[in-house]
Amino acid sequence: MADDGETGGKKPTRWDDLSARTWTGLAMVLVGVVAIRLGGVWFQMLVVFVTAVMIWELARMIRPGLDVGAMLLAAFSASVISGLLSQKPDWHLALLLVPAAVGSAAMARERLTFFLFALGITVAGWGLIMARDTYGGTWLFWMVICVVVTDVAGYFAGRRFGGPKFWPRISPKKTWSGTIAGWVGAAAVGALFLTFTNAGRDLIWISMILSMASQMGDIAESALKRRLGVKDSSALIPGHGGLFDRFDGLLGASLFMLLLALIVDVPEVRI
Structure with missing residues (x-):
């Protein structure tokens, strides 16, 4: 008997995703709170990791078959942000453009889309690290x-x-x-x-x-x-x-x- 997309015959409700959202959300909040509290290299590593993963996700959304290439882009983005942590925040910040530009060149379509979103991701990640260190x-x-x-x-x-x-x-x-x-x-x-x-x-x-x-x-x-x-x-x-x-x-x-x-x-x- 067909169940119209329902699981186990149970009628879906608007709260079906609440349990999964709650537990995973609490886990992420806990990790974030601990990292912010510790600051320093712990918070920096978390932000660099999350930024790199989002670059990987963005690349695979635009070019699904770019598996190895997306991983390389993520690693490159992480390397650039990590390298900037040892520099004074002056002209070196222009290097944040590089991962977005390199990734954009690797896209078969939506190159400007990748560039803008990748730049936003890397700049936002850098901003979080600087906000923690400065303020x-x-x-x-x-x-x-x-x-x-x-x-x-x-x-x-x-x-x-x-x-x-x-x-x-x-x-x-x-x-x-x-x-x-x-x-x-x-x-x-x-x-x-x-x-x-x-x-x-x-x-x-x-x-x-x-x-x-x-x-x-x-x-x-x-x-x-x-x-x-x-x-x-x-x-x-x-x-x-x-x-x-x-x-x-x-x-x-x-x-x-x-x-x-x-x-x-x-x-x-x-x-």
């Missing part, structure tokens, strides 16, 4: 918690309330209820950090903008997957797809923080 772990905890709360609040509000779609052509599952819930959740995180840090009240609205940047990172990756006709960036993480699927929001948040640091003087936030 301390508190900023990183705030950023990561804002991104996680944005994702979690958006997930539950979107599944619970539904309603009009935020951008149906790009991200069919994202609703306005989930999007706004993410902003509110991030604002609450900012307000919470005001209670035990020396951050100013501007942190509340900055948290909301960071939430929006995180959502734009998610939407950008969704647009990429729709353009390439793929469901997930890879199948590395149960319930989450690939690292690119999981960290797209953090990429957007990291790029926003880099832009913010260029515009204003970001102070070190002390507990």
Whole structure:
């Protein structure tokens, strides 16, 4: 008897993926928290690894048969970022363009797409390392918690309330209820950090903008997957797809923080 795509005859629900998402999400948060707390080479190694894996996923999404080549691109990206850690942040940062340019030349199609996304990934990864080294772990905890709360609040509000779609052509599952819930959740995180840090009240609205940047990172990756006709960036993480699927929001948040640091003087936030 046909079950219309259901597993074991059980009718699927909108919460079917919750268990896998929860446990893998908690594991990733735990690893991230420990790495941010330790800082130094531990956090650097984690960021370099995640960045390299996302470059590998991006290359295989655009050119599925490029198995060895995608691994070489990932290793090359990791080598460039690792090498920059021993240099002063001046003209050497132009080397971040090299992995994106080399990978773009290896693509049979979507060369500009690969270049832009690969550059965004490597710059965001570099930005996370510099933010931890320059401003301390508190900023990183705030950023990561804002991104996680944005994702979690958006997930539950979107599944619970539904309603009009935020951008149906790009991200069919994202609703306005989930999007706004993410902003509110991030604002609450900012307000919470005001209670035990020396951050100013501007942190509340900055948290909301960071939430929006995180959502734009998610939407950008969704647009990429729709353009390439793929469901997930890879199948590395149960319930989450690939690292690119999981960290797209953090990429957007990291790029926003880099832009913010260029515009204003970001102070070190002390507990």
